Amino acid sequence: MKKVSIKIATLGDKKHFDGLDEVIKIKSSIIDFWPTIETHQFSCLPDEEWGYSARAISHFAPGRDDEDILILVAGFPIEENYILKRVGDSRIILTSFEVNSILKRDRIRFSNLVARYCYSVSLMYLCKGESLLSPDGDWTRYAHADTRGCLFDMTPHKDDIAVSCDRPIICDECQARLRSRGVQQRTLEIASSEIYYNIRKSLYWSAVDFAERHPVAAFVVATLWGLTVGVSASILAALLT
Numbered sequence: 001m002k003k004v005s006i007k008i009a010t011l012g013d014k015k016h017f018d019g020l021d022e023v024i025k026i027k028s029s030i031i032d033f034w035p036t037i038e039t040h041q042f043s044c045l046p047d048e049e050w051g052y053s054a055r056a057i058s059h060f061a062p063g064r065d066d067e068d069i070l071i072l073v074a075g076f077p078i079e080e081n082y083i084l085k086r087v088g089d090s091r092i093i094l095t096s097f098e099v100n101s102i103l104k105r106d107r108i109r110f111s112n113l114v115a116r117y118c119y120s121v122s123l124m125y126l127c128k129g130e131s132l133l134s135p136d137g138d139w140t141r142y143a144h145a146d147t148r149g150c151l152f153d154m155t156p157h158k159d160d161i162a163v164s165c166d167r168p169i170i171c172d173e174c175q176a177r178l179r180s181r182g183v184q185q186r187t188l189e190i191a192s193s194e195i196y197y198n199i200r201k202s203l204y205w206s207a208v209d210f211a212e213r214h215p216v217a218a219f220v221v222a223t224l225w226g227l228t229v230g231v232s233a234s235i236l237a238a239l240l241t
């Protein structure tokens, strides 16, 4: 199976974007990540109050090289306050504006969002027929307005974005749509498995969430763990004396 090659580049300093280096280290059977992240400076003024239109970005953003998809990561507002926009020639602009604070509130790293979109645009790239990655491609037919924790959640309310950034799925409806556009069932199975394991909260924050939702169970687990460690230490001390 030919992989989709993706390059990630930042518009502005990379240090503003949490964990991007971890995204390009993802071992995937679907995506071939470029081994480095490029950084591009820009100096032109916003054309939409404090943000940029897709048209403006298409002019000042770097062009694509040999990669199939170029994902540009920025921190400024983009047209109509979208999280993601297609700017032509299989280039995607993705912004951390507002979503970064939403993700932080839900203890999810920004890199999860980037990885989520890497998978969704790769599957769209594999669709046969019109290019869904062109600015004119009708992407709305390949997403749904309701939030299901799916790669293709539209998330019209940005507050919902965290749902699909922690063990996302590809819902049955989206799988059927992708199959009808030529994406192989095996590819969908691999993608579903990879997003489940590669896009998730850290173990630490998952444990904190569990403790907050189930304080009694967390107390019991912690107590049993403490007892186990104590007993094991006693046995070990007895054996060594």
Ligand SMILES: [Zn+2]
Pocket (backbone or CB within 6 Å): 144, 148, 150, 151, 152, 153, 170, 171, 172, 173, 174, 175
């Ligand atoms: Zn879906």
